[in-house]
Amino acid sequence: MSNIYWPVYKNLERGVLDLSYSIHIDDTQLAVYSSQISDLILRASAEIESISKELYKQNGGIKTERIKYDTDALVHLNDLWKLESKIVLISSTNCFQTNKELKPFIQDEASTIHGRLTYSWNNSYQNLKHDRANSLNFGSIKYLFDIMSALFILNLYYKSESILLYDDTNGLNFPISLGSDLFSIKLHKWVGHDGEFNFKKENDFDECLYYVHYTESTFEEVKAGSEKAQEKFKKLVEEHPKYIEYITTNLHNTYQGDNFAYDILGQDEHFKITIESHREYFEILRKANYEAIINKQDF
Known part of the structure; x- marks a missing residue:
């Protein structure tokens, strides 16, 4: 399936970067607004509406029509992936804000339309969409970064690359x-x-x-290797003379310690058996492959 959203995001991002050469973006400029910024916000908003609904349908959303991007799609996706906790870092060398961490999916701004808490960028979008002439201040740099970071997150989930x-x-x-x-x-x-x-x-x-x-194949190898190592460890312990001597002179269920094999064999013998039984397992770990995976709260 072709990704129609990422090229649009990159085009919007270029607009923001171009803007950063016209305005020195630091804390004193976050409230600066313009028609150009408003246009970028509105275009990003349209992308969020579309991509959030697509992700909703792809990831178990039950509604099939009249899906609302904010109260249906984003609520569902937040329940799945804890979007409200996800952080985006401002890393462009042309941006000088003090706060480099953005959490665009926290509903921390009261809507000027209905009074309930909403995403900051959504409040901006709704005001620009419904009453732009009287809402020019909502087309500000601060709202632009909020909405672009939200769109960036949704694009990463849509791509879902490992x-x-x-x-x-x-x-x-x-x-x-x-x-x-x-x-x-x-x-x-x-x-x-x-x-x-x-x-x-x-x-x-x-x-x-x-x-x-771990990669999926490595994870399976590690689990199998661990199981094999534990079986070999158990076998070597049960064949050890100290173990045999102990169980012939003591009732096994009378042991009161925390580590039966260690206490019976002693530190040196226990170490030797651990190394011998886990030799292949340690080699599996040494050759293990790893991957970076999009965080869908699988754990």
């Missing part, structure tokens, strides 16, 4: 801007998994638009 990193667990070679000349994202680096193969998350996981994980 990026092969090979052995790069820290994502050092990950293209953090993902094709944008205006923004970049937060990447959740690989932390690992627990003994049950549950993905380990840092506190900022929900803010990250991408995370690093």
